[in-house]
Amino acid sequence: MSTTYRRGRTPSLDLVAGNGLIDRRALLGKGIAVAGAMGAAGTVTGAAAEPLKDEQWSLEFGSIMPPVQTASKYEKDVVRSLSNPQGEFRNSHARTPHHLLNGTVTPNGLHFSINHCGVPDIDPAKHKLVIHGMVRQPLEFTLEQLSRYPLVTRMAFVECAGNSAPMFSNQPLQVTAQALHGLVSNAEWTGVRLSTLLDEAGIDPRAKWLIAEGADAQFLDRSIPVKKAYDDALVAIYQNGEHLMPGNGYPMRLLVPGYQGNMNVKFLRRLKAIDQPAYTYFETKNYSQILPGGKTWRFHFLMEVKSFITHPSFGHHLKEPGYYTISGVAYSGAGRIAKVLVSADGGKSWGEAALQAPVLDKAFTRFQMPWRWDGQPAILQSRAWDEAGNVQPLRAEFVAARGETKQPLASPLLFPNQHYNSITSWAVDSKGEIKHVYA
Amino acid sequence: MSTTYRRGRTPSLDLVAGNGLIDRRALLGKGIAVAGAMGAAGTVTGAAAEPLKDEQWSLEFGSIMPPVQTASKYEKDVVRSLSNPQGEFRNSHARTPHHLLNGTVTPNGLHFSINHCGVPDIDPAKHKLVIHGMVRQPLEFTLEQLSRYPLVTRMAFVECAGNSAPMFSNQPLQVTAQALHGLVSNAEWTGVRLSTLLDEAGIDPRAKWLIAEGADAQFLDRSIPVKKAYDDALVAIYQNGEHLMPGNGYPMRLLVPGYQGNMNVKFLRRLKAIDQPAYTYFETKNYSQILPGGKTWRFHFLMEVKSFITHPSFGHHLKEPGYYTISGVAYSGAGRIAKVLVSADGGKSWGEAALQAPVLDKAFTRFQMPWRWDGQPAILQSRAWDEAGNVQPLRAEFVAARGETKQPLASPLLFPNQHYNSITSWAVDSKGEIKHVYA
Numbered sequence: 001m002s003t004t005y006r007r008g009r010t011p012s013l014d015l016v017a018g019n020g021l022i023d024r025r026a027l028l029g030k031g032i033a034v035a036g037a038m039g040a041a042g043t044v045t046g047a048a049a050e051p052l053k054d055e056q057w058s059l060e061f062g063s064i065m066p067p068v069q070t071a072s073k074y075e076k077d078v079v080r081s082l083s084n085p086q087g088e089f090r091n092s093h094a095r096t097p098h099h100l101l102n103g104t105v106t107p108n109g110l111h112f113s114i115n116h117c118g119v120p121d122i123d124p125a126k127h128k129l130v131i132h133g134m135v136r137q138p139l140e141f142t143l144e145q146l147s148r149y150p151l152v153t154r155m156a157f158v159e160c161a162g163n164s165a166p167m168f169s170n171q172p173l174q175v176t177a178q179a180l181h182g183l184v185s186n187a188e189w190t191g192v193r194l195s196t197l198l199d200e201a202g203i204d205p206r207a208k209w210l211i212a213e214g215a216d217a218q219f220l221d222r223s224i225p226v227k228k229a230y231d232d233a234l235v236a237i238y239q240n241g242e243h244l245m246p247g248n249g250y251p252m253r254l255l256v257p258g259y260q261g262n263m264n265v266k267f268l269r270r271l272k273a274i275d276q277p278a279y280t281y282f283e284t285k286n287y288s289q290i291l292p293g294g295k296t297w298r299f300h301f302l303m304e305v306k307s308f309i310t311h312p313s314f315g316h317h318l319k320e321p322g323y324y325t326i327s328g329v330a331y332s333g334a335g336r337i338a339k340v341l342v343s344a345d346g347g348k349s350w351g352e353a354a355l356q357a358p359v360l361d362k363a364f365t366r367f368q369m370p371w372r373w374d375g376q377p378a379i380l381q382s383r384a385w386d387e388a389g390n391v392q393p394l395r396a397e398f399v400a401a402r403g404e405t406k407q408p409l410a411s412p413l414l415f416p417n418q419h420y421n422s423i424t425s426w427a428v429d430s431k432g433e434i435k436h437v438y439a
Numbered sequence: 440m441s442t443t444y445r446r447g448r449t450p451s452l453d454l455v456a457g458n459g460l461i462d463r464r465a466l467l468g469k470g471i472a473v474a475g476a477m478g479a480a481g482t483v484t485g486a487a488a489e490p491l492k493d494e495q496w497s498l499e500f501g502s503i504m505p506p507v508q509t510a511s512k513y514e515k516d517v518v519r520s521l522s523n524p525q526g527e528f529r530n531s532h533a534r535t536p537h538h539l540l541n542g543t544v545t546p547n548g549l550h551f552s553i554n555h556c557g558v559p560d561i562d563p564a565k566h567k568l569v570i571h572g573m574v575r576q577p578l579e580f581t582l583e584q585l586s587r588y589p590l591v592t593r594m595a596f597v598e599c600a601g602n603s604a605p606m607f608s609n610q611p612l613q614v615t616a617q618a619l620h621g622l623v624s625n626a627e628w629t630g631v632r633l634s635t636l637l638d639e640a641g642i643d644p645r646a647k648w649l650i651a652e653g654a655d656a657q658f659l660d661r662s663i664p665v666k667k668a669y670d671d672a673l674v675a676i677y678q679n680g681e682h683l684m685p686g687n688g689y690p691m692r693l694l695v696p697g698y699q700g701n702m703n704v705k706f707l708r709r710l711k712a713i714d715q716p717a718y719t720y721f722e723t724k725n726y727s728q729i730l731p732g733g734k735t736w737r738f739h740f741l742m743e744v745k746s747f748i749t750h751p752s753f754g755h756h757l758k759e760p761g762y763y764t765i766s767g768v769a770y771s772g773a774g775r776i777a778k779v780l781v782s783a784d785g786g787k788s789w790g791e792a793a794l795q796a797p798v799l800d801k802a803f804t805r806f807q808m809p810w811r812w813d814g815q816p817a818i819l820q821s822r823a824w825d826e827a828g829n830v831q832p833l834r835a836e837f838v839a840a841r842g843e844t845k846q847p848l849a850s851p852l853l854f855p856n857q858h859y860n861s862i863t864s865w866a867v868d869s870k871g872e873i874k875h876v877y878a
Contacts, residue, residue: 027589041584041639044569044577052709055565058654062557064526065533065686067518068548070507072689074563075682079506087503094504103592103629105679107547109507118501124513126494130483138483145480147750150466150764153542153795153805190542200480215497240544240679243514247504250511270491311586325589356592358797366592 016351019344019378021326022370024354070109080110081178091116094247095182098310098329104155104356104364106185108240113247114160114183117217120267124243124251127215129235133272136202143251146237149192154234155363157331159184159303160261161289164420170404172425172436176315180424180436181308186331186364189255191236194229198273207273211280212254215269222263223277224256228301232257232362235268257362258333259301289418292403304421305332305392307340307367307384318432321375326353329364332386336361339385342369346379346425346439347394353382378428379439395438398422455790458783458817460765461809463793509548519549520617530555533686534621537749537768543594543795543803545624547679552686553599553622556656559706563682563690566654568674572711575641582690585676588631593673594802596770598623598742599700600728603859609843611864611875615754619863619875620747625770625803628694630675633668637712646712650719651693654708661702662716663695667740671696671801674707696801697772698740728857731842743860744771744831746779746806746823757871760814765792768803771825775800778824781808785818785864785878786833792821817867818878834877837861 014023071078078100084092094113096106106112113119124143132138163183166173173180203226210229213221224233234255237243244250249266256263262282277283277299289297307330312318326344330337336359341350353367367382384392393401398420405417425439453462510517517539523531533552535545545551552558563582571577602622605612612619642665649668652660663672673694676682683689688705695702701721716722716738728736746769751757765783769776775798780789792806806821823831832840837859844856864878 041578041580041636042567044571044579052567052569055562055654057559057561058656058658058708061526061528061656062554062559063685064524065519065521065531065552065554065558067521067533068509069519069533069550069552069684069686070548071681072563072685073560074690078681080504080508082504082506085503087500089500092504094506094508101680102590102677103627103680105544105627107679107681109509109548110681111508113504113508115501115504119504120496120501121512122496123494124511128481128491130491132483139480140483141480148761148763150807150809151541151766188542188544197480215494217497217500219497238541240546241540241542242510242517242546242549245508246502246511247508251513269497322587324587327590358799360797368589370589 017349020372021351097178099177111185134204134207153190156257157186161418168417189236190238191234194233211272212265213270215267303333305386305390306421307382308424326369330384334388337365340367456788459811460790536617538616550624573643573646592629595696596625600857607856628675629677630673633672650711651704652709654706742772744825744829745860746821747863765808769823773827775826776804779806
């Protein structure tokens with residue numbers, strides 16, 4: 001943001017990796033534009049530029065502003081995809097359309113949601129959170145009471161452990177980033193530190209776990225380490241400034257940044273302090289990672305470092321050779337993103353992407369890589385590192401360790417596996433069409 | 440966020456200013472809770488805590504998840520207030536309900552909006568931005584073309600120059616923070632650096648101004664200094680991750696962070712490079728600051744440092760003496776917020792509030808002050824400083840310099856003045872009722 005007027009740098013379009021990847025420093029200063037790298041704009045003859053053509057919307061009084069505004073009718077495709085649109089008696093998933101979004105915030109209307117028994121219609125005047133078990137004084141909290149406490153505001157991603165499950169297929173499915181990775185979103189959450197509430201209740205030093213239970217009809221419950229509760233857990237009551245969405249836990253949810261999505265228990269009604277984990281259905285039957293050989297991990301809380309390219313990606317079309325910005329999101333349950341590399345040649349060579357500041361703990365970081373597409377086939381990939389030194393595994397490494405699913409099942413929902421965090425590859429052909437490939 | 444389990448500090452409830460303001464360091468560690476400062480929670484007897492009462496929503500299958508989710512029906516009051524709900528042939532204002540929000544992001548549905556001719560219904564496939572005038576090569580850009588450029592993502596507030604105009608009344612109006620200050624909002628904007636586009640068009644070094652014109656029926660236009668265009672201006676195409684709201688400039692708007700709201704020209708269709716300002720209607724007739732004596736400022740771009748308390752504020756009610764968190768937003772068009780002081784005794788004494796990180800340039804910063812209300816009358820105020828050394832003026836200073844309006848007009852919309860950035864005072868009486876006062 002610090003380009004100084006009239007003091008542009010010498011154009012710098014050094015290539016940093018194969019197939020047209022440009023040094024990210026070209027994103028600063030006048031490099032890209034002055035060197036004519038863009039070519040995306042239309043040129044106008046001097047005469048044609050004035051007067052401008054007045055479209056109908058410039059000639060008539062527009063519509064009335066509504067109390068709550070919604071997206072333009074031209075954005076009707078920017079919606080969550082639904083796995084259970086008729087509300088049948090089973091799980092339902094609503095996936096975030098990452099290939100149609102940008103920046104880092106997921107707007108509330110489009111935040112992903114999974115519900116096991118539909119979305120409960122909770123009256124905040126009646127709903128209570130009880131903290132009990134191994135505490136000196138059991139306490140209960142309404143939304144109004146929590147609102148009086150000191151609040152913490154932070155960006156955090158929430159990701160279902162089953163996000164990206166379609167990537168376990170041994171054949172790449174021809175679907176969008178929404179279908180592959182739509183069970184992760186990123187929002188600004190505001191809530192009370194869980195440590196404040198546990199301190200007030202006087203948690204017993206021998207209590208090592210909390211059973212967190214939701215008020216939905218399945219009483220979804222998970223065991224949460226007390227250590228995590230004191231590290232950075234919140235009882236969140238606001239999402240991007242307004243009270244939580246009904247599908248995201250209204251009126252209150254647990255937020256355990258970086259941990260499996262369903263540990264962020266929605267509609268939170270109970271935290272019971274105990275001295276051992278509860279081994280609930282949702283941590284033994286469901287959400288247990290199956291490993292090759294049939295064993296499972298007992299607990300696997302942390303969502304690993306991951307990235308995927310959203311632009312361009314499946315569903316997009318490159319109209320012509322020329323300049324494009326390769327862009328996507330990276331995040332890690334272990335902390336901040338340290339580095340993202342991008343390849344345009346299927347991993348033969350890599351260049352370092354620019355990270356949009358501020359790079360925040362356990363939150364989306366948008367990365368960008370300038371790219372000149374020469375009209376020849378290319379394979380686009382991203383690979384992320386976090387500040388704890390974790391690296392997003394290559395696909396061959398990942399499949400060797402974690403297995404893959406033999407049948408390319410029709411519905412991505414039927415894949416059994418969890419915690420996919422390997423690389424996504426988009427192949428651009430000479431016509432600008434984009435396919436999902438394994439490379 | 441760094442409280443370490445089992446290593447709580449000694450409770451620290453030192454008062455830092457009159458009428459119960461507690462040292463902000465009590466927000467860290469175990470101070471507040473362990474010392475029993477809260478008292479907001481309900482206590483539960485051990486037997487009553489289990490089993491919990493199952494409300495109806497825990498006993499039935501919930502509702503179907505929609506493609507775009509919306510707020511709970513219990514949040515029906517969390518809407519923008521409208522000055523022109525019937526769409527009469529005049530200006531219309533939609534104000535953000537700050538007294539019902541928290542955190543820093545304004546959700547898109549609730550972002551403030553002012554339109555002079557209603558909300559245009561713009562087809563992004565037909566809308567074009569033209570850059571012309573003193574440039575080497577006039578260029579035009581569709582939304583799709585802009586999307587190929589390197590994008591910058593940043594938080595920024597946008598504030599109408601007429602925000603807080605009701606504060607010019609010589610009698611304090613008994614209305615909410617929404618009615619007083621609802622013409623400012625804060626969002627994550629993503630767009631192309633304007634400098635990139637001007638460089639590509641080859642702007643003439645003698646061009647010092649840009650006329651920015653919108654495609655709404657009033658062709659709202661403003662003169663923008665080229666220096667600002669190169670400092671940090673964007674052509675924004677995303678708002679909190681999704682394309683702009685129709686009322687906030689869809690499909691593209693100018694973003695000049697920290698400058699008067701309407702300079703952030705919405706529905707942007709033209710940037711003409713010229714060597715002098717245009718002196719348009721919107722910068723000479725409208726949006727000219729009238730000073731005591733009848734003179735006006737020719738240009739007054741920057742929105743000054745400001746803060747106001749959102750919790751508690753008019754429309755809220757304190758049910759009982761005890762612990763509360765005083766919270767609000769601070770921002771400055773000149774940069775980052777450096778400090779916010781809070782008073783509970785009408786300005787006799789002040790304590791320093793905690794600022795929520797990250798503190799970002801020209802964006803909302805949420806501040807918090809722990810407070811023990813003793814049930815006696817109190818007057819709550821906040822006062823902000825920015826990193827450039829500017830300070831929010833006291834009301835007496837401000838009125839002396841800028842004047843006030845003699846008649847307490849019925850509608851806040853009729854007040855003529857601009858750029859109010861002085862202090863807002865909320866008086867709490869012994870029943871916990873809150874009034875707007877001048878103190």
